[in-house]
Amino acid sequence: MSASEPSPAWRLVGTDGDGEIAVVELDGAGAEISRAGVTSGGLIELARTHTDDVRWVWSDTARWYPPLLAAGARVRRVHDLRAVRAILRTAESVPESARLPTHAAWSAPAAWEEAPDSREALFEVETIAARDAPSDLASGHREFAAQLAALDAASGRLRLLAVAESTGALVAAEMRAAGLPWDVATHTRLLDETLGERVGGSRRHVDAAAAAVRTALDDPDVALDSPPRLLRALHRAGLAVSSTSKWELEDLDHPVVAPLLAYKRLMRLLTANGENWIATWVRGGRFRPVYVPSGVVTGRWASSGGGALQIPRSLRPAVRADPGWLLVSADVAQLEPRVLAGMSRDRAMARAAAGTDLYAGIVSTGVVTTRQEAKIAVLGAMYGATTGDSGRLVPRLRRAFPAAMRLVDDAAVAGEEGRVVSTWLGRTSPSAGSAFTRSQFEASLDETDAATEKQARRRARDRGRFTRNYVVQGTAAEWALCWLAETRRSLLALTAPGAEAAASGPAQSGAPHIAFFLHDEIIVHTPAELADQVAAIVTDAAARAGRLMFGEFPIDFPLDVRIAPDAGKP
DNA sequence: TGTGTTCGCGCG
C-alpha cells in the first residue's frame, strides 16, 4: 500500500456499461487518473508490455487471468477482490467501523447466513461467489475503495495476507495453465508392477489377493467391496471387529488380515489412480487439476478434479520433467510446530527446532525419550488429543514449552466457549454454528437432562479441537503462501530482466515455473541448466517467508531439496 | 434412474 504518487499505483480492469473491457489507472489512494476501453487483444497486449510494479485489480483471478495466460501473457502483481473480500468480511482485526459494506451482488446468500454450520452451504456460497463476483468497473471500484479502507484500518499483517492471498490466486491459475509434467509410461509401468498384468478385465495381483481372502475366510462368495457385507463375513469367521477399516484390521492376528489389507491397497490404487484416471486427467503429458486457493476454511488450498492433493507417494515417479528439464522438489520438515513456535514466541521450542529435525531437538531437551514419542506428543498437542499415548505425553510438552502450549490451549478454550480465533496474519475462523449455539443454550437450561448436557459437552470439545488446530494449520498455510509468493517473484526476476521475457508464457519461453504446490511442498519445473539457481531461489524464499511472518524471531524453516528428472522420493 | 449419505483411504 504505497503513498500517493504521480504515477499509477493500481490498474483496475472490468467491464463497462456495454460489457466492453475498460482499464482504469488509479493513484495510491485509489483515485482515478485515466480510463481507456480496450479489446481483449488489447488487454493481452497491456499485460505483455506493462511489466512494471503497478498492481492489477480485478474481480476474480479465475475470471480474468486464464485468457491472458493462454495468450502467453503474465502479470506480476494483483489484488484479487473476491479473495481479499473473503478474508476481510470476517477478519477480527478490521475495526467495526471499517467493515465491508454488504453489497447485494458480493454478499453471501441468505442460506449461508442462516445455516453457517452447514459445510454444504459454505461450499455452495463459495461457488456462487466465485461465479458471481461482479466484474463491472463500477462495482469493482467501489469494492476496491472499501477494501483499501478496511486494510488501512487493519493490521500490517492482514495487509500482508491480502497480498499473499492474491499472489496465490495467480500461482493457482499459472499452475493449471502450465500443468504438472506427467509421464504416462512410468505411471503405467508402476500400475503393472503393483497390480500385476491385466487378465481379462482384472489384474493378476488383485485377483490373487481376493482369492487369498476368500480362502482364509472359507467363503467363496464374500463381497470384498461392500463394507457391511464384508463386516458380516469377518464376524462369521470369528473376528470381533466393529468396522472393516485398515487400522482396526492391522491389530488382528488372523490369516485373512494380510491378503485383505493387500486387496484394499491394490483396489484403492486401481480405482483412484488407475487407467481410468489417466484417461480422464492426463492430456499431452500434463496433469491439469483446478486448484482452489483457500478452498479449506483454514486457508489451505483445495483442489477439484483428479484428486491433485492426494496423489499417492508411490506414483510420484510419474511426475517427470520434459527432456532437457529437471524438477526441483522442496518440502519443509515439521512446518506446523515451527509456525507454532514462531507465533507463540516460544524460545525453548524455537531452540528445539534449530536443527533440521524438530522431533530430535525435542528429544535432546529430555522431555521425551524417543523421536516417535516427540512426534506423537507434538501432533497430539496440535490436534487436541486427550487419550492414549498422545494424551499422556502432551502434559510433558506443556511443562517444556509453556508459551506454545498456552497458545493452542487458549485457542481450544475460545472454541469451546463459542468464540472465533484468528491465525497469525489475521484470517478468522468461521463463527460457531447454530447447532453449536442451540446445543449450549439447551444444556444451560434448568430442566436440561444428562443426554443434552453430554451432547453439548461433546460439541464444545469438538469445536475446541477445531479452533486449536485452526490457528496452527492456518498460520502454516500463510507461511506456505509467503514461500510460494517469494519463490514466484524470484523466478520471474531470474528469467525476466526485460519486458520481452516476461511477455512469454513459461513453457514457450523456456522459463522455470512452479508446477505443483501441496501445503508444505513446492515443485518447480525448470530447464536443467537453471536447476541449481532455482534450488537456491526456493531455499532463499523459505528464509524470506520466515522473516515476513515472524520478523527476527529465531525460528528456522529447513527444506529438503531434491533436483532430479522425477519427483519421486528415494 | 437419479440424488444424497456413509464408509474408507489417499494426502498434508
Add this chain to the structure above:
DNA sequence: ACCGCGCGAACACA
C-alpha cells in the same frame, strides 16, 4: 482417535 480435505463405491431412498 486426534485436525483439515477430495474422491469412488456401495447403498438407501425417492
